[in-house]
Amino acid sequence: MAYTITRLCVDCLDARCVNICPVDCIYEYAGADRARFPNQLYIDPEECIDCGACEPECPWGAIFQEDAVPEVFTADIALNHAIHDFNDHFRVARYGRKPPPDFQQVAENKRKWGVDETLMSDRMAQRYRHGSSKRT
Numbered sequence: 001m002a003y004t005i006t007r008l009c010v011d012c013l014d015a016r017c018v019n020i021c022p023v024d025c026i027y028e029y030a031g032a033d034r035a036r037f038p039n040q041l042y043i044d045p046e047e048c049i050d051c052g053a054c055e056p057e058c059p060w061g062a063i064f065q066e067d068a069v070p071e072v073f074t075a076d077i078a079l080n081h082a083i084h085d086f087n088d089h090f091r092v093a094r095y096g097r098k099p100p101p102d103f104q105q106v107a108e109n110k111r112k113w114g115v116d117e118t119l120m121s122d123r124m125a126q127r128y129r130h131g132s133s134k135r136t
């Protein structure tokens, strides 16, 4: 079962997941059809080895195993799979570190996309328990 990136990543793109992925299967879209492929990263489900390393690395909680994707993001699974229909338009994402978001920003982003905050994973909750991320 592959992991998938949801639109909680849109416009965040800090690419922490890229740095941790052992098989370089996280891609950015370099084409022009932004209506179809939003400004976020995508996991190639055929290359993903299901190691799970990227999920806790994402400060926005945007990465899920496919069978754990919140219902509001179901369409994002197909979008990650669509990489194979547009191979020429995807390239391995470049790693670019950004300051991590704080708890409020993460919560606001989830609300923006209609996600119940209680869907935050246990690891995410632990990370933000004291109000802000200490990750750099």
Ligand code: SF4
Pocket: 005, 008, 009, 010, 012, 013, 014, 015, 016, 017, 018, 041, 057, 058, 059, 060, 061, 062, 063
């Ligand atoms: S770590 Fe999360 S928010 Fe950052 S680029 Fe990867 S999926 Fe997107």
Ligand code: SF4
Pocket: 003, 020, 021, 022, 023, 024, 025, 026, 043, 047, 048, 049, 050, 051, 052, 053, 054, 055
């Ligand atoms: S689960 Fe592992 S192999 Fe798949 S995208 Fe995440 S880090 Fe890469």
